[in-house]
Amino acid sequence: MSTLRIDEDNLKNGVLTLVVTLVEVIQEALEAQAVRRIEGGSLTDEEQDRLGNALLELDEAMAQLKRDHGIDESVEELRRGLDDIVVDLVDKVTNPGRWGEARGELG
Amino acid sequence: MSGLLDVLLNKGVYLDLDAIVTVAEVPLIGISLRAVLGGMETMLEYGMMDDWDERTRAWARRSLPSGLDLGEHEEIVTRMPGSAFRDEPPNGVWQPGTVFLTTQRLLVHRSEPSAVLWQAPIDVIAHIGIVRERTVGGEEAQRLVVMMDDGATSRLTAARPDRLRELFERTRASQSNAPAGSTADPSDPKAPSVLNEGARSEPTRDEPAPAGDQPDTIVGEGELWFAETRSAGAVWRRGIGRCDRSAGFTWRGDGDRRPAVRVPPSDVLAVRAGEAPEGADAPEGLEALALDTRLGVVRLAAAQPDRWSHWLEQLIPEEVGREHAQDR
Numbered sequence: 001m002s003t004l005r006i007d008e009d010n011l012k013n014g015v016l017t018l019v020v021t022l023v024e025v026i027q028e029a030l031e032a033q034a035v036r037r038i039e040g041g042s043l044t045d046e047e048q049d050r051l052g053n054a055l056l057e058l059d060e061a062m063a064q065l066k067r068d069h070g071i072d073e074s075v076e077e078l079r080r081g082l083d084d085i086v087v088d089l090v091d092k093v094t095n096p097g098r099w100g101e102a103r104g105e106l107g
Numbered sequence: 108m109s110g111l112l113d114v115l116l117n118k119g120v121y122l123d124l125d126a127i128v129t130v131a132e133v134p135l136i137g138i139s140l141r142a143v144l145g146g147m148e149t150m151l152e153y154g155m156m157d158d159w160d161e162r163t164r165a166w167a168r169r170s171l172p173s174g175l176d177l178g179e180h181e182e183i184v185t186r187m188p189g190s191a192f193r194d195e196p197p198n199g200v201w202q203p204g205t206v207f208l209t210t211q212r213l214l215v216h217r218s219e220p221s222a223v224l225w226q227a228p229i230d231v232i233a234h235i236g237i238v239r240e241r242t243v244g245g246e247e248a249q250r251l252v253v254m255m256d257d258g259a260t261s262r263l264t265a266a267r268p269d270r271l272r273e274l275f276e277r278t279r280a281s282q283s284n285a286p287a288g289s290t291a292d293p294s295d296p297k298a299p300s301v302l303n304e305g306a307r308s309e310p311t312r313d314e315p316a317p318a319g320d321q322p323d324t325i326v327g328e329g330e331l332w333f334a335e336t337r338s339a340g341a342v343w344r345r346g347i348g349r350c351d352r353s354a355g356f357t358w359r360g361d362g363d364r365r366p367a368v369r370v371p372p373s374d375v376l377a378v379r380a381g382e383a384p385e386g387a388d389a390p391e392g393l394e395a396l397a398l399d400t401r402l403g404v405v406r407l408a409a410a411q412p413d414r415w416s417h418w419l420e421q422l423i424p425e426e427v428g429r430e431h432a433q434d435r
Contacts, residue, residue, distance in 0.1 A: 013244070028109040028113075029109060032109075032113050032117075033116060033146040033147060033148065036117070036146055036148040037147060037148050040148045040151070042151070044168075046168075047164065053205070053218065054218060054219065057204065057217075057218065059188070060190075060203060060266055061188075061190070064201065064203060064248075067242060067246050068201065068242040068243050068244055068248070069242070069243055070245050070246045082108040083108050083110075086111050090111065
């Protein structure tokens, strides 16, 4: 698992990275659901248009925020870290057999 | 992470929880929780919240304006994500939105909440330059510098700056053949006053101004780029240059408190068309100038180099001009 190195220079960036990463995760979830809704066929053309434009604006604003503060790299890093954690968690939850092992590791 | 979230939303999560919190076998707090979380499409598949979904969309259909108020005969030429710079303390903010180029205006519009962040009629825009700037985080970014006829400048960003500039040039060329009176109405109450929002008006004058708020020794001032020497090489910075008969030439970078360049008139030797410093070409759309001084060469770049040459030459003391001519 990767760690995020934080010194006084990038302390602000550390917090910002965390926030931006979480917003990005939510944004991706929203985009995926938007695609499903559009494919579901219940939306009018005008609604599809509005939805697409709003998500585009959001995407561009996020990209610019990352560019302006130079946190593209650290956001990527944190995303990978989060993915590792999620993989671990899912693995633990879906394989109760491993719980004993984990306990063994602890003590 | 987003994979997990997708699975949860696509499948939908149903949580049914009953619990009581007891202290010393005496129940004190009861919890009865039923929670459903899922993508709206999933919800609709299960027949949940469909009336609410319908109501929300019906409300939007009734009450949301189409976004942009277009004038008569005004059509959208292009639109792309972008942002407008708003100059407010301490160091200004970039407000994201959508950049629209219409047949009459260039504007940045934000849809939620709806507002025009910046706009200018096409026929008062003198020039759009594309510059590479260092952002707060030290990254390189392409930005648009919009220069008005009266010398005021504003900064924008756009997803495809080259394309926007090209379309702007084309639109303006086709508009100049159009009948007069097709411009946006400046007295439109919905239009924010463009030139005092996000742009400091920097008057440019070819002749000394009458005595007023400015001393009449000022020959001219306006937007000017300066190649600042740093350890990693030269970096072009945007700022305001000023030629003053008594104080000489000064240049103050955007956001700087004091001028970074000061050349008293006695130190000015000559002005010539300059070549850009090693490894740092002048920003696109600008031409380089070199100012020879007694302390070395000051490298500058401007959209209208001839005007700056003319102003700077007025600073050269007469005896210097003669001795310099003999040197050659």
